[in-house]
Amino acid sequence: MRTSRRASYDGVVVTTPVTIPYQRYSVESAHWWIGRALRGLVDASGISPRDIDGFCLSSFTVGPDTAIGLTQHFGLSVRWLDHIPLGGASAVAAFRRAARAVQAGDADIVACVAGDTNHVDSFRRTLENFSRFAADAAYPYGAGGANASFALIARHYMNRFGISREDFGRIAVSQRDNALRNPNALMKTPLTLEQYMAARPIADPIHLFDCVMPCAGAEAFLVMREEKAAAAKLKGARVLGTIERHNARLDDVVQNHGGWIADIDDLWGMAGAAPGDLDFVQTYDDYPVIVMMQLEDLGFCKKGEGAEFVRSHDLTIDGTFPHNTTGGQLSAGQAGAAGAYIGVTESIRQVLGTAGPTQVKDARLGLASGFGMINYDRGLSSGAMIIAGEG
Amino acid sequence: MTDNTAIAFATAIAQGSLRVVDLTFTLSPDMPVIVLPPEFGQSSPVRIQQISRYDENGPGWYWNNITVGEHTGTHFDAPVHWYTGKDLPNNAVDTLPVEHMIAPACVIDCSAQAAADPDFLLTRAFVEDWEKSHGRILAGHWVLLRTDWSKLGPRDFANLREDGAHTPGPDSNVMEWLVNERDILGFGTETIGTDAGQGSHFAPPHPAHHFLHGAGRYGLQCLRNLDQLPPTGAILITTPLKILNGSGSPLRVLGVAPS
């Protein structure tokens, strides 16, 4: 039963999930990767670039350009444009904005794209210039980047709730299992819990297999009204509920919660669903600690029970709680801002039944969430969406 | 040509019958300069600053800027240096008669006495005794005080103690006598000044300066190699820089003596 006062996303579909296979390093620019994704949308949908009248972009490495520069670069003439710098929360936010635009008639067909390149030194540069607070007050402390920031969060979280590395390891190991079924995943060898535990430390308690592998890649989808999709003969997924939250007012001294906790009732209320109704979940997995936090804050278990949850569930594609079915960023790779999209494009495929080797049997309803922007000591942006198949 | 005295002089030098002795210290920052109480103005020490040395500041040439006081290194004192000579005509290095720049010299050897007593003072009696051996000092001669002080290291050379410098020099009486009774051209020493280290306590203070310059005579100091000159029979070539109204000048002092 719907209990949220928010207007629904009825009449809008998200369609045409595109993934440009990732590469560890690329000599190409971000523009190249974004261009491949746009072409992928056009090829998969049969929609002419001239009919794309809305464009939403996320990228860390496209500078000094933003979305506007890319309209000319790619020959797009749009009447609605957005550039979303929310890192791991960008995909949920892109859908939310695009959906409202097409509902209101400000645009008919919005291409949402995220893409980044990974030159040999671009990761360090991104870290060094990530944010003013980071440059002032985080990066000069050991220059560990996100690894160090999440290490501080993870250690505190582990101490606070009595979580062991093995608990995080279950998440990483199950995702690797999933990745072995994803031909586009960068990680192609099995990972055991023993290997996870024996990996070299990066920033205690973060070890090698807690970290994503930065890479180049792009992801994209289209947002349009149902009748437009039907006219183009495109299968689309519906979004039953979605939330976003930035800089949630939490009294955590060190981050124990993501912003989902602030709006969780709206998420489920809009969707008229409960956590137990879902067929799969795609969390934002920059580190296993954030996955566990999401499982708690999104309502799959109570705060502090994340470890028990992962112990008592099988998180593989065929398991009791199919989770991050592509292998997620931990095993497929983190293609910059495209890392926000990987769970959303995969969720669209799952509910449309087009996920291929990673398909969860009879998947109809799933959740994709996002998390991003360690501005200083904690991730500021969070979002989530509940996606359903047609009918 | 041999009846040309100037050519004969040059020939004698070229052929070695006359020796040329360099009586000059190298102009260097290490050379002590006169020390006055610090509230007075001070002489600049010698500074040599490179302009270029076949480098980016001048690829093909080497040259320096130098800074010196008029009274640094081996140097010449003109009458205008002292208040007693301030009103005399031609009393500065740019106006003094060039004929005075080549003149004979008497060398009085006090090296043994100075070695025994750094405060050794040259007296009239000492000079008169010297005249018994070497003849009367003639008018227009330099009188040079040989103390071998120039052979000392910088610290002993300056020989500063709590009550000031202790270096040999003339007493008041002998200076007045040399100027008035012997009509000398000037007085030269190996020490930092023409006066003794304790000369400021004499009456009048700094008698060498007082009497020499008051009578339009000259001073030379920081000389060396005086042991290579004969007691009489040598000439000095002393050509100070032609500094506008200069009170003195560093200079190259050459002695010429029979071989």
Added chain:
Amino acid sequence: MVEPLQKPGRKNPLDRTRQQALPPAGRSRKGQLLTLAAAQGRFALQCCSECGLFCYPARDACPNCLSADLPLTDAPNGGTIVSETTVRVPTDVYFRERASWRIGIVKLDCGPEMVAHLHADCYDGERVRMSLQLDKSGQAVAFARPTEKTPNQADDRQWREMTATPKFRRALVTNGRTALGQAVAAALKAAGAEVYVGLADPWKPFPGEETLKRDHHVVPLDVADERSVQELAADLGGKIDILVNSTEHVRPGGLLDRRVTNAVKDEMDQHHFGFVHLAQAFGPAMRARGADGVNSAAAWVNVFSVYALANWAPFGTNSAAQAAALSLSHCLRGELRLGGVRVVNLFTGPLDTEWFQTVPPPKLAPKAVASAIVAALENGTEDVFVGDVAEDVRQRLLANPKALERDLNQRIS
């Protein structure tokens, strides 16, 4: 536990001297407020003048009431570590060379959470004493140290990156003739340094000469003479880790009561050109040796008159020479920073020496300046005001520079 620092052996001449990499230096304008605090050894944060909230990281508006009035304010330096990590694979060359590196989050008693460098004896859950330090980039960083004395505390590897401790380092004090130079040499030696002391005009005797020659290496150095400085640098340039420019050439007088420029030129020769000569002769080698192990080049210390900051007419030309040298120090600071060598400026009021004989007290004992130098090196500060007069001038400059100018002028009678 911190192992005591060992005296380094001789360098292997076949090894390349490690070049200085620098930690990340980017900071916002407001972030530089903390640089100001760190330079003076203060623990200070922005504090909202309207609602009283201490803010960190540096902001342009209060996150509680949006006031833009967030002055730098001395803050209580207590805190508790709430998480820590050891960064083992940094992305940056400086930290990669020094990995592993411990950092933590400190919950400050005054409110904010602060990511901080951790002393080796500080652990998760413990109380710590916070300070702002200047890292090798010359930028402010937070550092957490134990609240109590611990063995070999100053020898901590991470702490030493923030300081220029004299221990096992080789120092050159430029002027051994003065009471100041002698006090500085003695203090540096007592702090564990091997001390070279420069002496101009070695033929001039001076009080304290015997002790100086007994305790230190006395070397010929006339800072006003370019050649003298270059010749000493040719011998010692590669071995000087700390250079203390203690040049002190004070002559009373303003402009109008002196009719010649000679004394003024002497002051410039000593203070301004002396600085130039020292910098050009010793600076390049020091800059190249900032990461050269335990006895790396670490600091260049200047002892300035506080009247470098505001002209004191009775010593007016001296003030000007001091101001010229102070300006040079800021130039040098930028140039030496590339090598990880810091420039420490001490500002002093009149010293208790013959040249300030007629100046009424308070006057500064040379020993007090010497102690302040060692403290600045050990604590890693950059701008130090020594004594009551210097502190008085600092505060009045902040309050009303024009009033200070008038007051310093009027002392001429």
